[in-house]
Amino acid sequence: xxxxxxxQVDSETAAQRARRTRIIAATLSLASRGGYEAxxxxxxxxxxxxxxxxxxxxxxxxxxxxVSAMASEVDQxxxxxxxxxxxxxxxxxxVSFVLERSTRSLQRDPLLTEAMVRAMMAADVTVAQEVxxxxxxxxxxxVQAIRGDDGVQEHDVELAAxxxxxxxxxxxxxxxxxxxxxxxxxxIHLAIGLVLADG
Amino acid sequence: xxxxxxxQVDSETAAQRARRTRIIAATLSLASRGGYEAxxxxxxxxxxxxxxxxxxxxxxxxxxxxVSAMASEVDQxxxxxxxxxxxxxxxxxxVSFVLERSTRSLQRDPLLTEAMVRAMMAADVTVAQEVxxxxxxxxxxxVQAIRGDDGVQEHDVELAAxxxxxxxxxxxxxxxxxxxxxxxxxxIHLAIGLVLADG
DNA sequence: CCAGTAACAGGAACGTGTTCTAGTATCCCA
DNA sequence: TGGGATACTAGAACACGTTCCTGTTACTGG
Numbered sequence: 471x472x473x474x475x476x477x478q479v480d481s482e483t484a485a486q487r488a489r490r491t492r493i494i495a496a497t498l499s500l501a502s503r504g505g506y507e508a509x510x511x512x513x514x515x516x517x518x519x520x521x522x523x524x525x526x527x528x529x530x531x532x533x534x535x536x537v538s539a540m541a542s543e544v545d546q547x548x549x550x551x552x553x554x555x556x557x558x559x560x561x562x563x564x565v566s567f568v569l570e571r572s573t574r575s576l577q578r579d580p581l582l583t584e585a586m587v588r589a590m591m592a593a594d595v596t597v598a599q600e601v602x603x604x605x606x607x608x609x610x611x612x613v614q615a616i617r618g619d620d621g622v623q624e625h626d627v628e629l630a631a632x633x634x635x636x637x638x639x640x641x642x643x644x645x646x647x648x649x650x651x652x653x654x655x656x657x658i659h660l661a662i663g664l665v666l667a668d669g
Numbered sequence: 670x671x672x673x674x675x676x677q678v679d680s681e682t683a684a685q686r687a688r689r690t691r692i693i694a695a696t697l698s699l700a701s702r703g704g705y706e707a708x709x710x711x712x713x714x715x716x717x718x719x720x721x722x723x724x725x726x727x728x729x730x731x732x733x734x735x736v737s738a739m740a741s742e743v744d745q746x747x748x749x750x751x752x753x754x755x756x757x758x759x760x761x762x763x764v765s766f767v768l769e770r771s772t773r774s775l776q777r778d779p780l781l782t783e784a785m786v787r788a789m790m791a792a793d794v795t796v797a798q799e800v801x802x803x804x805x806x807x808x809x810x811x812v813q814a815i816r817g818d819d820g821v822q823e824h825d826v827e828l829a830a831x832x833x834x835x836x837x838x839x840x841x842x843x844x845x846x847x848x849x850x851x852x853x854x855x856x857i858h859l860a861i862g863l864v865l866a867d868g
Numbered sequence: 869c870c871a872g873t874a875a876c877a878g879g880a881a882c883g884t885g886t887t888c889t890a891g892t893a894t895c896c897c898a
Numbered sequence: 899t900g901g902g903a904t905a906c907t908a909g910a911a912c913a914c915g916t917t918c919c920t921g922t923t924a925c926t927g928g
Contacts (some may be wrong), residue, residue, distance in 0.1 A: 507914095510913095520876080521877040524877075526915095532915065583724050591841060592791065594791070599847060601847060625859075636838075639834035639835075640834065647794025647797045648797050648804075659801075709883095710886080720907040720908065721886090722908085723905080727884070729884090729886095869927105872928105873925085874925075876923070878919105879920090880917105882918090884913100887910105887912075888907105889902105890907100893906070895902105896902095897902095898901095898902105
């Protein structure tokens, strides 16, 4: 947190964009192999062929780094899912589709998920911007599913926020060893039914 | 995590119970003054007049320590609130009463809350028992409010779990500087209205 | 092209959670 | 009541996130 970050991402040099990409890639790779604790800053720096100080110039803390990595993952998920309207006649069916896909996508790589979700929860005010990017991506996904072809509905943003809260909380319960992977989806599905009781 | 914990809390010697009490007291005091980062294990040990190794024998990590502290706080809150049935004619009114009291109680000491909630979120599988104690305490509170004088209702435990998830998630959003203290309560209230739509 | 500035490399150093060791005190039971 | 196990103290040691320092490289305006 000593040095000032590169002014703007879109005014970066090509070499800088490449460094940023290498750093995120190394982070995802390490997280995927060993979770939160395996993402060690020295190791990330070494793998992305960047000095430790440079790593900290790009991402001022481990939490910034992991939340940024999650933002990049959510972006990808979002692009895959938003190619077409989620199927289903009711709001509940469409939201179920989207959240089930998201949940399965995360559970496929539990250690990576653990690293990213743990960072999201550890984020303090200095990471608010990155955290908001992640939440916005998830929210867009859910809101689009709620609306379907019906357009804007009352409370749809608030409902999406609640479902996202439950979604995160259940992931944490799973990561904390308090519920099984299968229960994550059962609980979220139940929450969808209760919150979107329209069919 | 190397040494085995004292066998059972109820088979402790008087001196051991006193140590445990002093440790929790020192933890709450430090957390209240400076939040999560101010709870430093060496400092806790010194203030509770216990060697560092002993502290780790009683609480095998900082997270265990803070979650245990939260369990003790929730116990107290629970005892205060459960003295009488929460007022209100509808489930929503009663649950609002209980959660508003809980929220206000936490917001009165933001740094302590930050320390405890952050520990709850950082808890891994080794802390599952302590985390469950906290969640059970909160759940009892909410379930009792849902039931009121009406007795057992369908899904009341699941509804309580969802509300608790939202409650925690909103606390985190507040602690993460993404929403204001007042918004915490507004969002939880909204969730109550949506989940318990019975008046 | 050159000077000055910002970014980067390499690595030492520091803080705090956690573990480990050696010695001492306390407890429990035969 | 004595002796062995268990618990405790004091403090060193280790790991990893973070900061800082020194020298070098890459960029930019004149």
